[in-house]
Amino acid sequence: MAVDRMLANLDLNLLVTLDALLRERNVTRSAELLGLSQPAVSGALSRLRRHFGDPLLVRVGNRYDLTPLASRVAALTGPALAGVRRVFDSTTEVDPSELDREFTLVTSDYAAAILGPILARMLAERAPGARLRLQQTTPTAVDHAADTLRTADGLIIPYGFVTGLPHLDLYEDRWVCIVSADNPQVEESLSLVQLKHMPWVVLFDRPTAFAPAVRQLRMLGIEARVDVVVDGFMQMPFLVAGTGRVAVIQERLATLMAPIAGVRILECPFDVVTLNESFWWNPMNTNDPVHAWFRQLMIEAADLLWPSF
Structure with missing residues (x-):
């Protein structure tokens, strides 16, 4: 019951303001983001400081930093707001319009x-x-x-x-190899021997890297020579084009990007799992x-x- 009384005395709008303040770490920017006046946000910050018994934002030079308590609270405001939105978005019937x-x-x-x-x-x-x-x-x-x-x-x-x-x-989808359209060392197909010596463009190069090429090559006793590591598939064709590099990407994306980036699509010379x-x-x-x-x-x-x- 004590928790219920506490919630009853809280203004949920404070949660929205708290989230903005902890993300922006600035009263003026938070006010602009929320469409409120600066005095209104300053007043809300004062109420929040009284509630938590903590300054939340402290000046360090010409900027504000989060207090240790504010840092912990900042990790909770996003999920809390998402939960509140789900509660008030709930309905038995959906009218998309x-x-x-x-x-x-x-x-x-x-x-x-x-x-x-x-x-x-x-x-x-x-x-x-x-x-x-x-x-x-x-x-x-x-x-x-x-x-x-x-x-x-x-x-x-x-x-x-x-x-x-x-x-x-x-x-x-399925995985395919891509090489530069003007790569003179690659004809109509690729061999495992070629893949062993060619420089690679790979994604993340860690267990959750999605593309299985490097792992499968290792299972075949081949250690890929990684030349470039990226954090997105869309970059890979452009990093292959005009070079001797090779990459493995999804066939749908390869089909979309090949004419734009100037790469050729080839079958992988090893068994690949369906994506x-x-x-x-x-x-x-x-x-x-x-x-x-x-x-x-x-x-x-x-x-x-x-x-x-």
Whole structure:
């Protein structure tokens, strides 16, 4: 009951202001972000300082830093706001034309380029008041998927990297090799011997790197000569073009990028697993009608992709 009385005496608008202040660390910028006056935000900061019994923001030179307590609180405000929004967005029926919210997807630039345009178009047609945020994934976001999905509507990643969370399969793709269109050392096919000596462009170069090429080569007793490491698939064709490098990317993306970047698509000279791109979400969203509607939209968007192979 004590907790209930405490919540009853709190203004939830303070949570929004607290989140802005801890992110911006500046009263003026927070006021601009929230569309409020600077005195109003300063007053809210005073109330927050009284509530926590802590200054929250302390001046260091010409800037403000978070206190140790504020640093801990800052990690909680995002998930708390997301939870509040889910509570007040809940409804038994969904009218897409009335939706006024943002759907956040954590995804690679590959899936964003392949599926993103279709999904964005369908969302604009059916829910013109909704917004789509495509947030670049990282190995940390994948390694800690449950934490990532506390503040995001979904994570798009190949099946096999996340377990213990609900998901649905979207589409299949396969891995292919790309080389520069003018590479004189490569004819109509690649051999394992060539791959052993060619410089590589790889993604992240760690366990959650998505592309299995380096790991599979190691299983074949070949240590790839890594020349460039990137954090996105879209960069890879341009780092291969005009060089003697090789990379392995998804066939759908290779088909899209080959004429733009000036690369050739070749079969991998080793067996590669089929890529099953999947959509993962927080279990607390499973029975949410709005989220269920969005998941169905994802399925329909994936069904409109052109065949890969």
